[in-house]
Amino acid sequence: MAILDVRNLSVDYLTDDPLAGSGRGSIALHAVENVGFRLEQGRSLGLVGESGCGKTTVMMALLRLLPQEGRIVHGQVLFDGQDLLQYSEAEMRQVRWRGISMVFQGAMNALNPVRTIESQMVEALRLHSIIEQPRAARQRAGELLQLVGIPPRRGRQYPHQYSGGMRQRAVIAMALACNPRILIADEPTTALDVMIQAQILELLEQLQAELYLSLVMVTHDLGMVAEICDDVLVMYAGMVAEYASSDAIFNNPQHPYTQRLLEAFPDVEKPGSTLASIPGSPPRLDDLPPGCRFEPRCQCQWREAICAQKVPPLVEIEPGHCVACHWARRI
Amino acid sequence: MEAQPILRVYDLCKYFPISRGVWDTLTRKPRRYVRAVDGVSFVMQRGEILALVGESGSGKTTVGMNVLGLQRPTRGHILLDGYDVTEWAQGHGPTLETDGGKPPTLPQAQGKAGSELCLATLSWRRRVMLLRERAQMIFQDPYESLNPRQKVFDIVAEPVEIHHLARSREEKEERVRAALETCGLAPADHFWGRFPAELSGGQRQRVVIAGALVLEPKLLVADEPVSMLDVSIRAEILNLLHALRRERGITILYTTHDLATAGFFTDRMAVMYLGRIVELGPTAEVLSEPRHPYTRALISVVPVPNPRRRRKRTILQGEIPNPIDLPSGCRFHPRCPDAAPKCRETDPQLRPVAPGHEVACLA
Numbered sequence: 001m002a003i004l005d006v007r008n009l010s011v012d013y014l015t016d017d018p019l020a021g022s023g024r025g026s027i028a029l030h031a032v033e034n035v036g037f038r039l040e041q042g043r044s045l046g047l048v049g050e051s052g053c054g055k056t057t058v059m060m061a062l063l064r065l066l067p068q069e070g071r072i073v074h075g076q077v078l079f080d081g082q083d084l085l086q087y088s089e090a091e092m093r094q095v096r097w098r099g100i101s102m103v104f105q106g107a108m109n110a111l112n113p114v115r116t117i118e119s120q121m122v123e124a125l126r127l128h129s130i131i132e133q134p135r136a137a138r139q140r141a142g143e144l145l146q147l148v149g150i151p152p153r154r155g156r157q158y159p160h161q162y163s164g165g166m167r168q169r170a171v172i173a174m175a176l177a178c179n180p181r182i183l184i185a186d187e188p189t190t191a192l193d194v195m196i197q198a199q200i201l202e203l204l205e206q207l208q209a210e211l212y213l214s215l216v217m218v219t220h221d222l223g224m225v226a227e228i229c230d231d232v233l234v235m236y237a238g239m240v241a242e243y244a245s246s247d248a249i250f251n252n253p254q255h256p257y258t259q260r261l262l263e264a265f266p267d268v269e270k271p272g273s274t275l276a277s278i279p280g281s282p283p284r285l286d287d288l289p290p291g292c293r294f295e296p297r298c299q300c301q302w303r304e305a306i307c308a309q310k311v312p313p314l315v316e317i318e319p320g321h322c323v324a325c326h327w328a329r330r331i
Numbered sequence: 332m333e334a335q336p337i338l339r340v341y342d343l344c345k346y347f348p349i350s351r352g353v354w355d356t357l358t359r360k361p362r363r364y365v366r367a368v369d370g371v372s373f374v375m376q377r378g379e380i381l382a383l384v385g386e387s388g389s390g391k392t393t394v395g396m397n398v399l400g401l402q403r404p405t406r407g408h409i410l411l412d413g414y415d416v417t418e419w420a421q422g423h424g425p426t427l428e429t430d431g432g433k434p435p436t437l438p439q440a441q442g443k444a445g446s447e448l449c450l451a452t453l454s455w456r457r458r459v460m461l462l463r464e465r466a467q468m469i470f471q472d473p474y475e476s477l478n479p480r481q482k483v484f485d486i487v488a489e490p491v492e493i494h495h496l497a498r499s500r501e502e503k504e505e506r507v508r509a510a511l512e513t514c515g516l517a518p519a520d521h522f523w524g525r526f527p528a529e530l531s532g533g534q535r536q537r538v539v540i541a542g543a544l545v546l547e548p549k550l551l552v553a554d555e556p557v558s559m560l561d562v563s564i565r566a567e568i569l570n571l572l573h574a575l576r577r578e579r580g581i582t583i584l585y586t587t588h589d590l591a592t593a594g595f596f597t598d599r600m601a602v603m604y605l606g607r608i609v610e611l612g613p614t615a616e617v618l619s620e621p622r623h624p625y626t627r628a629l630i631s632v633v634p635v636p637n638p639r640r641r642r643k644r645t646i647l648q649g650e651i652p653n654p655i656d657l658p659s660g661c662r663f664h665p666r667c668p669d670a671a672p673k674c675r676e677t678d679p680q681l682r683p684v685a686p687g688h689e690v691a692c693l694a
Contacts, residue, residue, distance in 0.1 A: 050561045050562075050563055051561055163650050164387075165650060193387050193588050194386070194589065194590070194629060194632055195386055195632055195646070195650075196386075196650065197632070197634075198632035198644055198646050220561050220562055221634065222562065222634075222636045223591075223634025223635060223636050226635060226637055226638050227634045227638075247638050250636060250637045250639075251639065260563070261563060262636060264563050264565070264566040265591075266565075266566075266592050266595040267591065267635060267636060267637075268590050268633040269635060271595065271614055271618045271619070272594070272595065272614070272615055273595065275565075275566035275570065275595055275596075277567035278563040278566075279567075281533070
């Protein structure tokens with residue numbers, strides 16, 4: 001059984017209706033529609049898409065951490081067979097960090113600057129009543145730092161004494177404090193140098209193997225996904241465009257969006273090759289096209305009237321390879 | 332016209348002094364320096380795109396700042412179009428600050444003989460303006476480098492006003508229109524009444540580029556122009572820079588830590604480590620036959636978009652050491668996977684290994 005099974009998850013954001021005036025009436029923007037995926041214990045999934053396509057919203061929704069305006073319209077989030085969406089807030093608190101923990105985007109810049117790394121980790125350990133005694137908690141904080149490759153004595157330093165890569169490691173260590181079974185990493189290497197990025201990738205790979213973690217990586221960087229993920233979910237404007245194994249996505253992409261995204265990604269082994277860009281930008285949520293959401297930017301030769309009229313269903317074209325395109329098999 | 336290089340950098344050094352405490356000042360402890368750039372030389376031909384590649388802390392941005400005259404080099408010369416940038420921006424030769432207080436000997440600057448402009452007779456403001464008309468910068472983050480309260484038109488028109496390049500409103504509009512449309516924001520009147528917040532990331536970066544282009548510079552320093560953008564938009568901006576070179580012969584100094592984008596559109600590549608260039612050569616050659624161990628490591632960690640081609644990564648442990656206490660000998664030896672005993676003693680200099688390809692490594 002999959003440790004995490006998300007089915008038909010849809011999330012709306014409520015916003016003031018500009019026509020009705022503020023405070024009177026609101027409209028729902030469909031930020032995420034019918035997103036689903038399965039994650040087995042010890043495997044890794046990459047969630048890829050441009051900014052604003054709903055990647056982070058999906059993760060926030062399954063941890064039930066959406067902002068006030070966010071509503072889960074329907075769907076199921078089965079964690080170990082239990083639907084998290086039916087949990088009470090108190091039960092949910094038991095799942096966060098212990099069951100599923102998340103390294104938020106930019107978390108490395110959100111460390112408290114006036115407290116030592118160790119004290120911030122101890123606070124987390126005690127709040128989640130993993131360890132009550134301060135001494136034991138400090139001991140555990142040291143072990144966690146060791147696990148991510150930071151000498152434990154540096155726990156007594158402040159965040160400003162850490163480099164960017166070390167701060168990111170410390171944040172990952174914190175996320176591992178309660179021995180979670182799933183780790184969600186949201187853009188874990190943006191704003192880091194290539195070499196540090198490789199160090200973090202290596203760390204995630206090693207942690208995954210050592211702790212038998214399931215990993216969800218949210219990123220817009222296809223290269224990162226190719227390096228460590230087993231499965232890939234490509235999202236576009238709040239919907240799944242393609243969902244398949246990493247090998248299929250990179251070597252046999254079926255959705256035009258996936259194909260264009262791959263063409264836009266420079267490959268260091270083929271210098272001087274041409275880079276295709278995807279003209280235009282993703283649709284605004286308050287102005288979604290009636291048919292396929294990628295249709296206005298799609299340049300595929302099979303494009304026909306139906307693309308602009310009907311939302312393509314997600315079809316499994318071969319075992320484990322799902323595509324939402326009317327012409328998937330032909331492309 | 333004979334092919335005179337547009338930019339020549341000779342032995343550029345930029346040291347930032349570290350502030351001393353009261354005690355250190357009283358005891359006359361020698362001032363210490365962060366050696367951000369320590370002896371960088373390179374030449375750029377007209378219409379060339381050179382990538383300056385390195386991790387943060389390697390000094391690549393500092394080189395860009397000095398080229399634009401935004402900082403005063405500690406030592407060395409930068410000749411833009413045959414004129415000395417340092418003299419241009421500061422009005423006098425570089426002031427020398429060294430550890431011992433003794434001025435080192437300057438390398439003889441060349442190419443000043445043919446200068447038509449006599450910079451010394453101009454005011455400081457006029458000199459800076461002449462420099463800005465020749466060299467402009469494209470900043471990294473289009474979300475932060477545009478004034479949110481200025482409309483696109485005003486952002487792009489501001490340099491025109493400062494430089495008094497337009498005699499009338501129509502002329503100004505014409506220049507702004509040309510710059511915006513060159514950058515792919517067409518029709519220009521559709522965009523110029525908008526505020527940056529109404530534009531997407533890619534469009535903002537185009538506005539930033541238009542603001543630099545409106546003065547019709549010969550040299551653009553692009554400091555990580557795509558690192559804050561989505562992958563699908565990166566290609567657009569890089570293609571735009573490429574087109575500017577092809578159509579207008581603009582020279583571009585592209586600083587980045589991303590070897591993959593650099594490999595896609597640059598002619599030559601200079602890899603920097605701790606304030607020095609360690610490898611310099613044609614981009615395709617550097618990427619396919621890297622000679623320096625640092626270049627090899629950098630290339631090995633660039634993610635390849637194909638799980639079937641997962642490679643063995645050479646991950647260098649730790650980070651660039653701080654440039655205050657530089658390692659003896661080769662600066663790279665403490666992290667070098669192939670370091671030999673001699674690397675600890677001898678500081679390697681750039682030497683040619685193939686036509687146009689230079690490497691600073693003893694191995």
